[in-house]
Amino acid sequence: xxxxxxxxxxxxxxxxxGVVIRADKGFFIETRLGSVxxxxxxxxxxxxxxxxxxxxxxxxxxxxxxATLMQETSFFRDRLVFEHxxxxxxxxxxxxxxxxxRVLSAGCATGQEAYSLAMLATxxxxxxxxxxxxxxxxxxxxxxxxxxxxxxxxxxxGLPIRRLLASFEKIDDNWRVRxxxxxxxxxxxxxxxxxxxxxxxFDLILCRNVLSSMTAQAASHIGDALEAACHADxxxxxxxxxxxxxPAAFGDGGAPGVWRRNPAFERDAAWI
Amino acid sequence: xxxxxxxLIVDDSRVMRKVAMRIIEQLxxxxxxxxDGLEALTYCRSSMPDAILLDWTMPVMDGMEFLKxxxxxxxxxxxxxxxxxxxxxxxxxxxxxDAGAAEYIMKPFDGDIIASKFQEVGLI
Numbered sequence: 001x002x003x004x005x006x007x008x009x010x011x012x013x014x015x016x017x018g019v020v021i022r023a024d025k026g027f028f029i030e031t032r033l034g035s036v037x038x039x040x041x042x043x044x045x046x047x048x049x050x051x052x053x054x055x056x057x058x059x060x061x062x063x064x065x066x067a068t069l070m071q072e073t074s075f076f077r078d079r080l081v082f083e084h085x086x087x088x089x090x091x092x093x094x095x096x097x098x099x100x101x102r103v104l105s106a107g108c109a110t111g112q113e114a115y116s117l118a119m120l121a122t123x124x125x126x127x128x129x130x131x132x133x134x135x136x137x138x139x140x141x142x143x144x145x146x147x148x149x150x151x152x153x154x155x156x157x158g159l160p161i162r163r164l165l166a167s168f169e170k171i172d173d174n175w176r177v178r179x180x181x182x183x184x185x186x187x188x189x190x191x192x193x194x195x196x197x198x199x200x201x202f203d204l205i206l207c208r209n210v211l212s213s214m215t216a217q218a219a220s221h222i223g224d225a226l227e228a229a230c231h232a233d234x235x236x237x238x239x240x241x242x243x244x245x246x247p248a249a250f251g252d253g254g255a256p257g258v259w260r261r262n263p264a265f266e267r268d269a270a271w272i
Numbered sequence: 273x274x275x276x277x278x279x280l281i282v283d284d285s286r287v288m289r290k291v292a293m294r295i296i297e298q299l300x301x302x303x304x305x306x307x308d309g310l311e312a313l314t315y316c317r318s319s320m321p322d323a324i325l326l327d328w329t330m331p332v333m334d335g336m337e338f339l340k341x342x343x344x345x346x347x348x349x350x351x352x353x354x355x356x357x358x359x360x361x362x363x364x365x366x367x368x369x370d371a372g373a374a375e376y377i378m379k380p381f382d383g384d385i386i387a388s389k390f391q392e393v394g395l396i
Contacts, residue, residue, distance in 0.1 A: 079391065152360070152378060156385040160392045161365065161376040170362055 001026040005049050009033075009068060016065045017137065018193050018218025032067045039063075066138040071209065074158040075112045078208075078240045084255035085204075086120050089235050093203050094125055096233070101130045102200065106192060106207035106226065108134030111145030111185075112154070113206055118181045119167050132184050133199060137191040145187045148177035193218060196225040203231050208257065209239040223247055232263040276302045277395075278319075282312040282335065283327040283356070288379075292325055292356065295383045299396055309333030313341055320347050323395050325386075326373070328357035328364075339371050352393050356381065 009029055010021040021029070033045045040060065042048035052060050076082045093101055103121075105114040114134035121130035136142055155164055155175045168175040190199065192210070205226055211219040226236060227247040238244055240256040249265035252258075279301040281292045286307075293303045304321065306312035310333040312324070324342075328335040335355065342348045355368045356377040365376050374393040377385060390396045 152380075153382070153385070156378065156381065157388050161389075162369065165362055165366060165369075170360065173360075 001030040001045065005046060008049055008053065009064065012061055013065050013068055014215060016061065017069060017191070018214045018222070019069060020213060020215055021068070029068050032070065033064060036060075036063050036067045062137075063140070066140055069138070070141070071109060073109050073112045075155070076116045076158040077113065078257070079158070081237060081240055081255060081257060082116060082120070084258060085117075085237070086124065088254060089204065089258065090120060090124050090130075093235065094129070097203055099125065099129050101125075101203045103130060103132045104199070104202040104205045104207075104229065105132065105134040106205060107210040108136045108145060108187065109138070109141050111142075111148065111187065112150075112158075113208070114145065114185050114187070115148065115167075115177050115181065116158075117206070118177075118185050119163055121184055122167070122181055127180065128184065130184055132186070133202075134185060134187040135190040135192065135199065136187070137189065139189055142187045142189055148182050149174050150176075192222050192225070196229050199229065201231050202229055202234060204235045204237070205230060206237045208237060209242065211238060211244050212242040219244070227261065230261045232261065234261050235259065236261065276300055277322040278302045278304060279323040279325060280304045280306060280312060280315060280321040280351070281325045282306045282309065282330070282338065283325075284308055284330040285327075288327070292386070295386050296323075296325070298383065299387060299390060309335060309338030309341075312338055313345075316342060316345060316348065316351070321351050323390070324351045324353045325356045325377075326353055328355060328359050328368070336368065336371060339368075339373065343372050352395055354389055354393065356386075 006026045013019050013021050030045050033048060037045050037048040040048060042051060052064065103117055105117065108114050111134055114132050117132050134145060149171060151174055155168065164175065167178055167181045169178055207226055211222060223246050227249055230236060235253055236250055236259045238257045242257065246259060249261050250259040251262050253260040279296045281289050281303055283289050284307050289305045296303050301323065304315060306315055308330045326335045326339065339353060353373045354375045354377060355373045356379065358379045360378045368376055375389045377389055
């Protein structure tokens, strides 16, 4: 990949998703874009990018950004965080919210995080009590998330066998999340850089391994938007290894990456 | 220094045992191999391993029969048994769990899957 091609893709990704592409990622990105080139019947990645430069088609640009940013994810990624959610955070929230919760998986990709939360929901609350919203800008990722069909390899990382049997049904060589686990989960195409307010307020927000890849400006914009989407003492979960500057309203939530909004931080400073 | 924990790899395929051996050694286990259930049972009677990676379909004695006999041995409840087999039918998996397997790996597998399953049952 030429430096020109790389900086063209990096610009596209920064504008569309606020994400910073490191200069040493050329080979990695070229591999990723190979599949887009094949799908578009372009003779190669340079030809694909050339086509996009000359005829800027938003649909194709979206595909390039989506393929570049596609991340490995897994069910119950960071087991300790999910244990903390299961044992402490969700039961406490259920108590303080009279048994009803709205949960957001921001940057949900192919849906493993949203369905992991849905599995916890079936264990911790009656049907319908916990609503889960997955947001991502990638419509190909969301297609897979909505289909809820995962490969043999995907269901064997992070997912205990008993949960697999309880929450999935086998379809040929793949496994599909059962309807009762899918039921509370809704996937919405949404770019986190856009206005989050129409998605409503949440009691628990997971936005893991998203902000640390972004420009400082984009990360701070999204951090503020997530804070605004939090109910007064809602919980925000970022990646366990992410070093982030979050809005001052967030304090320690009792586990790595888990933050709790301090209800003493009022949003409308009525005294000004 | 305490000796490394041991993992008995029970599979009739030599290639499969080698692949599994490399992975469990990377997870800091000492690996021992057995080619069928009877060989595995004989080993367990002399020295009970901490973990057992167990194939289902094998000549002489299959994995399910081995597991039942193992659990009847003195100290035979101690090893953590993880099935590792090409059998992927949910009702058969449930049968293996009912027989006392702690986890279940469907072949083909890779190092990440074994590590994930060993973590699940507290072996690592």
